[in-house]
Amino acid sequence: MKYALLIYAAPGTYKLSDPELTEAWVTYTKAVVDAGIFLGAEQLADTDTATSVRVRSGELLLTDGPFMETKEHLLGLFLIDVPDLDAALDWAARMPNAAHGTTEVRAVRSGRPWQAVLGT
Amino acid sequence: VSDPAEVVERAYRDEWSAVVATLARRLGDLQAAEDAAAEAFASAARLWGRNGVPPNPGGWLMTTAWRKAIDQIRREHAVAADPERLAESVGSAWGAGSADSAWPAGTIGGDDRLGLVFACCHPALALEVRVALTLRYVAGLSTRQIAAAFVLPEATLAQRLVRAKRKIRDAGIRFAVPAADAIQVRLDSVRTVIYLIFNEGYTSSDGDELIDTDLCDEAIWLGRLLHRLLPDDTETAGLLALMLLHHSRASARRDRDEQIVLLADQDRSRWDKALIAEGTRILDVAVAERRPGPYQIEAAIAAMHAAAYTFEATDWPQIAALYGSLARFKPSPVVEVNRAVAVGMADGPPAGLAILEPVLASGELASYAPLHAAHADLLERAGRRGEAAAAWARAERATGNEQLRRALRSRRDAVSSAE
Numbered sequence: 173m174k175y176a177l178l179i180y181a182a183p184g185t186y187k188l189s190d191p192e193l194t195e196a197w198v199t200y201t202k203a204v205v206d207a208g209i210f211l212g213a214e215q216l217a218d219t220d221t222a223t224s225v226r227v228r229s230g231e232l233l234l235t236d237g238p239f240m241e242t243k244e245h246l247l248g249l250f251l252i253d254v255p256d257l258d259a260a261l262d263w264a265a266r267m268p269n270a271a272h273g274t275t276e277v278r279a280v281r282s283g284r285p286w287q288a289v290l291g292t
Numbered sequence: 293v294s295d296p297a298e299v300v301e302r303a304y305r306d307e308w309s310a311v312v313a314t315l316a317r318r319l320g321d322l323q324a325a326e327d328a329a330a331e332a333f334a335s336a337a338r339l340w341g342r343n344g345v346p347p348n349p350g351g352w353l354m355t356t357a358w359r360k361a362i363d364q365i366r367r368e369h370a371v372a373a374d375p376e377r378l379a380e381s382v383g384s385a386w387g388a389g390s391a392d393s394a395w396p397a398g399t400i401g402g403d404d405r406l407g408l409v410f411a412c413c414h415p416a417l418a419l420e421v422r423v424a425l426t427l428r429y430v431a432g433l434s435t436r437q438i439a440a441a442f443v444l445p446e447a448t449l450a451q452r453l454v455r456a457k458r459k460i461r462d463a464g465i466r467f468a469v470p471a472a473d474a475i476q477v478r479l480d481s482v483r484t485v486i487y488l489i490f491n492e493g494y495t496s497s498d499g500d501e502l503i504d505t506d507l508c509d510e511a512i513w514l515g516r517l518l519h520r521l522l523p524d525d526t527e528t529a530g531l532l533a534l535m536l537l538h539h540s541r542a543s544a545r546r547d548r549d550e551q552i553v554l555l556a557d558q559d560r561s562r563w564d565k566a567l568i569a570e571g572t573r574i575l576d577v578a579v580a581e582r583r584p585g586p587y588q589i590e591a592a593i594a595a596m597h598a599a600a601y602t603f604e605a606t607d608w609p610q611i612a613a614l615y616g617s618l619a620r621f622k623p624s625p626v627v628e629v630n631r632a633v634a635v636g637m638a639d640g641p642p643a644g645l646a647i648l649e650p651v652l653a654s655g656e657l658a659s660y661a662p663l664h665a666a667h668a669d670l671l672e673r674a675g676r677r678g679e680a681a682a683a684w685a686r687a688e689r690a691t692g693n694e695q696l697r698r699a700l701r702s703r704r705d706a707v708s709s710a711e
Contacts, residue, residue, distance in 0.1 A: 220455055232477075234415045279462050279463050
């Protein structure tokens with residue numbers, strides 16, 4: 173079985189500069205890797221940098237901000253590596269999900285201390 | 293030219309946006325670009341008075357701003373070392389030592405400016421955010437001016453801009469001209485932003501607030517910039533022509549008591565003939581390319597009005613036909629209302645009423661005052677006075693503008709008393 177662990181927190185809960193918290197994430201990541209269960213993990217940029225993409229009647233609709241509708245649930249995620257937001261939005265619009273659901277596009281952070289554990 | 297303070301001020305007006313555009317593209321970060329530009333202009337204010345104005349002020353500013361930006365990147369990375377990003381930011385386009393090379397004259401702006409326009413108008417940003425970014429960074433207005441023009445607290449607007457700059461940087465919006473397959477969709481967004489700024493200027497001039505920034509002038513300036521950068525794009529030319537033709541009537545839209553004057557009653561000798569000539573010429577060149585679109589059609593309608601010496605001399609059949617074309621490009625009930633008015637003038641009230649019938653039946657525009665005013669005018673001219681009075685009353689209830697409400701009330705009173 174595979175599981176996705178989705179980390180939710182209220183805005184402002186996490187201070188990226190907090191050394192204790194940073195250490196806790198590094199420790200946690202080491203533990204997951206040492207357990208041999210690690211598949212992949214990313215830290216998303218703030219929700220206010222998100223863009224939501226829908227296609228309705230063939231028309232591309234973009235919304236500035238994260239996807240908030242609570243009736244729908246997060247089904248999964250794709251990690252892709254493309255040059256810029258335009259390319260990412262294009263791939264989001266091509267998802268089979270786009271015509272009835274919503275795909276939230278979020279940039280992924282790099283160079284965080286916990287990622288050094290993974291050698292990335 | 294001799295007063296350095298004056299030279300700095302003029303350089304700020306002429307070069308600031310271009311300097312920011314070039315830095316933003318190189319750094320991928322509008323905030324960093326803005327900060328570096330601010331430092332460069334501060335240096336200019338300090339040094340030009342003492343050492344004299346350099347022969348190429350724009351190049352001096354660009355070179356200085358670029359050095360400031362690199363200094364800042366070095367400072368940041370001395371704290372949190374990320375050699376890859378440093379190499380990426382400083383290296384690629386410039387190579388070692390490039391930070392010290394001078395910026396030659398006439399190489400600032402250009403494509404960078406167009407890239408900045410596309411970034412500020414990216415459809416992944418909310419429309420009001422695109423408008424604020426474009427006015428701040430492309431047109432170079434201050435946050436205070438933009439906040440005043442949109443009647444917003446300055447802090448709200450400043451916060452909106454900070455968040456937008458962060459999104460552009462962190463979400464990976466590029467300061468670049470989009471690829472050929474995407475450019476039309478992205479250009480639509482740019483034109484929408486510019487036309488929204490123009491319309492905001494047009495309607496806010498009807499309000500009571502005293503506003504020191506003329507958004508119509510800013511929108512026309514942006515339209516000229518976009519037209520200069522993309523001279524072959526016919527819809528961009530159409531947008532510029534449309535704004536110029538509308539703006540030619542600006543001073544005739546008000547009487548001595550600052551009351552709104554409708555098109556039919558305007559003193560046409562007060563229309564700005566230079567703007568009409570310029571708008572018409574730009575439109576003619578675009579139309580000859582035979583790539584029509586809604587902005588060109590709307591500009592053509594405005595040009596038909598501008599060409600009529602009196603309201604009675606208006607070529608209504610031609611205007612009705614143009615609204616027909618517009619409805620095919622951009623079907624909307626609002627266009628149908630305008631078409632009904634034109635057809636009513638060209639072919640008589642019953643023909644106009646026939647077009648209005650389905651719009652009224654759909655109920656979609658029930659709260660749209662111009663629908664009821666158009667309906668009332670057609671009914672009145674068709675001799676159906678009782679129905680006309682009721683329609684004038686509906687128009688009166690739907691309008692939020694006190695001046696217009698008074699005008700509508702007097703139309704209702706006139707038709708009621710004539711009965």
